[in-house]
Amino acid sequence: MDMWISSVDNMFVKRGLTVNISIVTIGKLKEKYLKQGIAEFTKRLGPYAKIDIIELPDEKAPENLSESEMEQVKVKEGERILAKISDDTHVIALAIQGKQKSSEELAADLDKLATYGKSKIAFVIGGSLGLSDQVLKRSNDKLSFSKMTFPHQLMRLILLEQVYRAFRINRGEPYHK
Numbered sequence: 515m516d517m518w519i520s521s522v523d524n525m526f527v528k529r530g531l532t533v534n535i536s537i538v539t540i541g542k543l544k545e546k547y548l549k550q551g552i553a554e555f556t557k558r559l560g561p562y563a564k565i566d567i568i569e570l571p572d573e574k575a576p577e578n579l580s581e582s583e584m585e586q587v588k589v590k591e592g593e594r595i596l597a598k599i600s601d602d603t604h605v606i607a608l609a610i611q612g613k614q615k616s617s618e619e620l621a622a623d624l625d626k627l628a629t630y631g632k633s634k635i636a637f638v639i640g641g642s643l644g645l646s647d648q649v650l651k652r653s654n655d656k657l658s659f660s661k662m663t664f665p666h667q668l669m670r671l672i673l674l675e676q677v678y679r680a681f682r683i684n685r686g687e688p689y690h691k
């Protein structure tokens with residue numbers, strides 16, 4: 515019996531923690547070609563992590579909004595985002611002004627989180643006006659993909675590809691250079 519228990523234990527040690535990655539986003543994914551790409555990378559990530567895409571409604575943000583109205587839009591969207599994030603989640607906000615990293619550095623970050631037993635990770639993508647200060651304050655890390663602005667729908671696909679690349683790097687598995 516003892517032997518059976520220890521072999522089950524070893525199995526879990528070998529398998530490691532189940533990594534739960536949520537992508538919390540503001541705004542609908544509309545483009546068919548992006549939907550296909552996102553479905554493909556979500557499928558490819560299946561053996562490595564449980565991927566949960568949480569799509570939240572955006573606030574209307576017409577061109578003529580004042581500064582304070584724009585702030586209000588971000589605050590309301592931010593409240594929706596924060597309501598979906600539990601206290602034990604490691605939050606990585608996607609922000610143009612955040613820290614730029616290589617794919618290997620992102621892979622090392624994810625590896626380190628697993629080492630520390632952090633199994634819940636949320637990547638957050640803002641709406642057309644970006645993320646509120648409250649969301650940025652809650653974030654453990656702010657990740658920039660360059661100084662350029664990408665649409666939130668495309669950002670979702672780029673992020674998933676980089677997370678997939680990170681797992682391949684960490685497992686020493688081949689992937690495009």
Ligand SMILES: C[S@@+](CC[C@H](N)C(=O)[O-])C[C@H]1O[C@@H](n2cnc3c(N)ncnc32)[C@H](O)[C@@H]1O
Pocket residue numbers: 607608609610638639640641642643644645657658659660661662663664665666669
């Ligand atoms: C259309 S952008 C928002 C642009 C907004 N003016 C801003 O400064 O954040 C929508 C979201 O996509 C993500 N995003 C866009 N470009 C990015 C980049 N280069 N690096 C990281 N995140 C980016 C951010 O989460 C952003 O809130």
